[in-house]
Amino acid sequence: MEKEKAVVVFSGGQDSTTCLFWALERYDVVEAITFDYGQRHWQELEVAANIAKELGVNHRILDLNLLNQLAPNALTRNDVAIEHKEGQLPSTFVDGRNHLFLSFVAVIAKQLDARNIITGVCETDFSGYPDCRDIFIKSLNVTLNLSMDYNFVIHTPLMWINKAETWALADELGAFDFIREKTLTCYNGIIGNGCGECPACKLRLAGMDQFLLEKGAKI
Amino acid sequence: MEKEKAVVVFSGGQDSTTCLFWALERYDVVEAITFDYGQRHWQELEVAANIAKELGVNHRILDLNLLNQLAPNALTRNDVAIEHKEGQLPSTFVDGRNHLFLSFVAVIAKQLDARNIITGVCETDFSGYPDCRDIFIKSLNVTLNLSMDYNFVIHTPLMWINKAETWALADELGAFDFIREKTLTCYNGIIGNGCGECPACKLRLAGMDQFLLEKGAKI
Numbered sequence: 001m002e003k004e005k006a007v008v009v010f011s012g013g014q015d016s017t018t019c020l021f022w023a024l025e026r027y028d029v030v031e032a033i034t035f036d037y038g039q040r041h042w043q044e045l046e047v048a049a050n051i052a053k054e055l056g057v058n059h060r061i062l063d064l065n066l067l068n069q070l071a072p073n074a075l076t077r078n079d080v081a082i083e084h085k086e087g088q089l090p091s092t093f094v095d096g097r098n099h100l101f102l103s104f105v106a107v108i109a110k111q112l113d114a115r116n117i118i119t120g121v122c123e124t125d126f127s128g129y130p131d132c133r134d135i136f137i138k139s140l141n142v143t144l145n146l147s148m149d150y151n152f153v154i155h156t157p158l159m160w161i162n163k164a165e166t167w168a169l170a171d172e173l174g175a176f177d178f179i180r181e182k183t184l185t186c187y188n189g190i191i192g193n194g195c196g197e198c199p200a201c202k203l204r205l206a207g208m209d210q211f212l213l214e215k216g217a218k219i
Numbered sequence: 220m221e222k223e224k225a226v227v228v229f230s231g232g233q234d235s236t237t238c239l240f241w242a243l244e245r246y247d248v249v250e251a252i253t254f255d256y257g258q259r260h261w262q263e264l265e266v267a268a269n270i271a272k273e274l275g276v277n278h279r280i281l282d283l284n285l286l287n288q289l290a291p292n293a294l295t296r297n298d299v300a301i302e303h304k305e306g307q308l309p310s311t312f313v314d315g316r317n318h319l320f321l322s323f324v325a326v327i328a329k330q331l332d333a334r335n336i337i338t339g340v341c342e343t344d345f346s347g348y349p350d351c352r353d354i355f356i357k358s359l360n361v362t363l364n365l366s367m368d369y370n371f372v373i374h375t376p377l378m379w380i381n382k383a384e385t386w387a388l389a390d391e392l393g394a395f396d397f398i399r400e401k402t403l404t405c406y407n408g409i410i411g412n413g414c415g416e417c418p419a420c421k422l423r424l425a426g427m428d429q430f431l432l433e434k435g436a437k438i
Contacts, residue, residue, distance in 0.1 A: 099366040
């Protein structure tokens with residue numbers, strides 16, 4: 001039987017690492033792809049690489065710093081050199097970023113003959129980005145299949161669950177401790193439980209507390 | 220009344236230049252976007268820039284050399300530096316290239332508050348690329364609208380016409396001589412009527428001959 005392959009959009013954070021474990025349980029060959037687009041913390045790339053290495057997953061970092069070309073300052077002034085300061089996000093968030101990420105991942109996935117694409121986007125903790133919505137993912141799935149005449153299946157294991165349920169999923173996958181200790185979600189670049197103060201840490205920790213409480217109640 | 224804006228995917232060839240004239244007739248503000256992805260002929264970028272300048276169209280060249288990162292040699296061997304020889308195409312055509320081009324154009328179009336996107340893709344002289352098909356374009360239109368919560372309208376004036384009819388359209392737009400003399404379609408990098416020998420020249424010239432014959436017959 002032919003091996004079933006999957007590609008995971010992977011940042012090294014809680015959500016995409018949970019997706020990576022989810023994929024490893026289901027597929028014979030799993031590849032992780034991280035985008036380098038001038039993240040706030042260069043550690044993100046290192047964390048992602050380390051996790052992939054530890055899990056024995058083939059890992060690819062794709063340089064998407066060209067997203068900075070799309071920032072309004074570069075748009076409105078053609079003659080201005082595009083500056084990108086080390087360790088800072090581009091001045092403006094780029095619309096359609098998930099659309100672009102998933103599109104590049106699909107191009108790579110087809111070349112690997114991997115039908116399955118896994119992404120940790122989630123509509124429950126909806127951040128306001130329209131390209132996190134389920135309806136967008138489904139539409140993109142059709143568009144990508146038409147664009148390359150290929151049968152991609154985009155999986156979104158976290159789409160309808162909250163942070164506590166994401167921790168529960170990690171636990172089911174035997175990855176709770178790994179994800180708690182080795183992933184990076186914190187805006188201040190502190191691995192594991194993080195700084196505890198930034199919005200990302202608060203969301204992550206509140207979810208973990210809720211999960212542990214419910215798990216304790218079940219025992 | 221608010222000005223209606225449009226963005227044209229523009230290579231400086233016959234088809235996209237016809238689309239540029241088409242857009243200039245219809246919209247108040249027109250912007251042309253050219254992708255630099257290591258074209259066979261660097262002249263393409265210069266030709267595109269010159270045409271845009273002559274027509275007074277704001278022109279932007281977007282560096283998409285990262286497409287070379289997606290070539291299989293770089294894919295299958297992570298440790299190999301990605302080489303790209305000056306003036307050559309990447310070794311392998313990238314699946315979904317139109318999908319990626321149009322997606323980037325849409326990101327820019329939204330920032331310019333331009334609803335209209337014009338592309339010269341054509342199903343009549345179907346080259347075998349699935350992302351030239353009308354069904355793909357329509358699906359992408361929906362996906363892009365969902366991804367950015369915006370009402371893009373993708374226009375494909377050449378979708379169902381052949382090369383002779385494209386010349387006829389150029390003529391209707393008063394652009395026949397301009398397009399014959401100033402655009403670059405030739406694989407050998409010769410502007411205007413080209414080398415006359417390569418497949419692109421043969422297609423272009425056969426279409427022009429047919430158009431001129433039919434036009435002569437009408438007079």
